[in-house]
Amino acid sequence: MSDCEVLEDFQAEKNSTKKIESLHVKFQLQKECHFGEHFLLIGDHPIIGSWNLSKAIPMNWSDGHLWSVELVRNWNKFRA
Numbered sequence: 001m002s003d004c005e006v007l008e009d010f011q012a013e014k015n016s017t018k019k020i021e022s023l024h025v026k027f028q029l030q031k032e033c034h035f036g037e038h039f040l041l042i043g044d045h046p047i048i049g050s051w052n053l054s055k056a057i058p059m060n061w062s063d064g065h066l067w068s069v070e071l072v073r074n075w076n077k078f079r080a
Contacts, residue, residue, distance in 0.1 A: 020075045029059065029067045039067045047073060 027041055040056035042049040048071075049055035059067035 023073050023075050024070065025073075026068060026070045027059070030065055031067065032065045041069050047071065 029039055039059045042056040044051055057069050059069045061067055
């Protein structure tokens with residue numbers, strides 16, 4: 001699914017009369033690192049740690065050096 005398709009799906013969902021209850025987001029990174037090292041998801045929103053490394057979300061490794069993490073949050077709490 002391309003970025004445009006995701007945006008179109010989101011816009012259609014936003015314009016529908018159906019109530020959005022949860023937000024599902026998947027972050028992916030394809031990057032090699034040394035054995036024992038890992039990647040973290042961090043940013044300025046409280047859901048992703050507010051730039052506090054102790055609150056960062058660890059990403060999961062899979063074959064092909066693909067790191068990912070999925071977040072599912074209550075839509076109303078996310079918007080607040």
